[in-house]
Amino acid sequence: MDFYQTDPTLENYWRGVILxxxxxxxxxFALAHALYEVDKSGSDLVTLEDLAVPFSRHLCQHLLHAPKQITSRGSQYLETCVQFNNGEITQDKLIETTVRLGFSNVIDAFHNVNAGEIEKRFFLDERKTAKGIRLTDNFFQLSERPQYQNLVYETNARWNLVEQAWAMGVSRNLVTVEFDEQEQLLFSHINARRVNITSCRDSLNGYQKGRCFYCFRTISLIPGDSELADVDHFIPWMARNEVNNINGVWNLVLACQCCNRGEAGKFAHLPSRKLLQRLHARNEYFVQSKLPLHETIVNQTGNQTTQRKDFLEKNWQAAKNNRLFHTWEPKAEGEATF
Known part of the structure; x- marks a missing residue:
């Protein structure tokens, strides 16, 4: 797909798998987190037993707040994880069951995106010959890239979004993700009860390939980092009377601090029409990513690509006409990849 074909970095192939x-x-998601934690200074072979420890821990932790971790009616392996959480079995029993049942399908399917395998493999399946997987040079190179730490946040955010969609029942088309600006969180509602899902920064970063939406400078998700991204309203908040649902995910982007609040930053200006086209491209990544951002964008902006593009154009023009905004576009700090 064009997400990683237009910018074929290892980070974006990995993001293709996750998103x-x-x-x-x-x-x-549990396998990705387990791979983040493996010892990268030793052998490239990771046994299933070693992989089972972080793999099962992450699943057990998520089961505590999200009991639905699969779309089928049941799973013998997940029942074992629940038994461990309830104190009914030991960790040794959990690890033994994880080795036997936990990796049956995920190792085979991990590299598959859109009914085909991505061009870059991050591990090889050697369960039959060595009772584990063998990490490739791609994975070791990925782990040395500046964006690697961001991937941990992105993976957990995506996991939180997916399990929330399952909890709500996506077949009912009730999935709507909303934004809390004060807390910088995405949230939803179940039976009129608000449920916080995940960090807005962590959710958006992967779709922007770890770069500022406006200038393509590298941004960070690490709290306290000097390059920590800002969450910005593409059409400024000042236009909330002219633009419905201005807090919608369709209008949220991540920006570097220079673009958002620097000396030559955006502030209350309206991004240029070229940047509006970029917003459409970014939102289409949400649609391709399926639940729950697919459903959210469709509900907010339209069922068809042309409808979604017209929605953005209409609201951009309304803000420009009624507020007499000056248009703004920063100097590029990196190559545009969407």
Whole structure:
């Protein structure tokens, strides 16, 4: 898909797996987290037993707040994780069951995106010959890239979004993700009860490929980092009387601090029409990513691509006409990749 073909970095192939891979269970996210934690200074072979420790820990932690981690009616393995959480079995029993049942499908399916395998593999399946997986040079190189730490935040955010969609029942088309500006969180509602889902920064960063939406400078998700991204309203908040649902995910982007509040920053200006086209491209990544951002964008902006593009154009023009905004566009700090 064009997400990583237009910018074929290892980070974006990995993001392709996390953001666009088909989800029938959350095991892919648990495997990704387990791989983040493996010892990268030793052998490239990771046994299933070693992988099972962080893999099962992350699943058990998520089960505590989100009991639905699979789309099928039941799972013998997840029942074992629940038994561990309830204190009914030991950790040794949990690890033994994880080795036997936990990796049955996820290792085979991990690299599959849009019914095909991505061009860059991060591990090889050697369960039959060595009872584990063998990390490739791609994975070791990925772990040395500046964006690697961001991937941990992005993976957990995506996991939180998917499990919330399952909890709400996506078949009912009730999934709507909203933004709390004060707390910088995405949230939703179940039976009129607000449920906080995840950090807005962590959720958006992968779709922007770890770069400022406006200038393509590298941004960070690490709290306290000097390059920590700002969450920005593309059409400024001042236009909230002219633009419905201005807090919608469709209008939220991540910006570097220079673009958002620097000397030559955006402030209350309206981004240029070229940047509006970029917003449409970014929102289409949400649509391709399926639940729950797909449903959210469709509900907010339209079922068809042309409807979504017209929605953005109409609101951009309304803000420009009624507020007499000056248009703004920063100097590029990196190559545009969407």
């Amino acid at each position: 666009f891979g088909r989800n029938v269970a959350s095991y892919k």
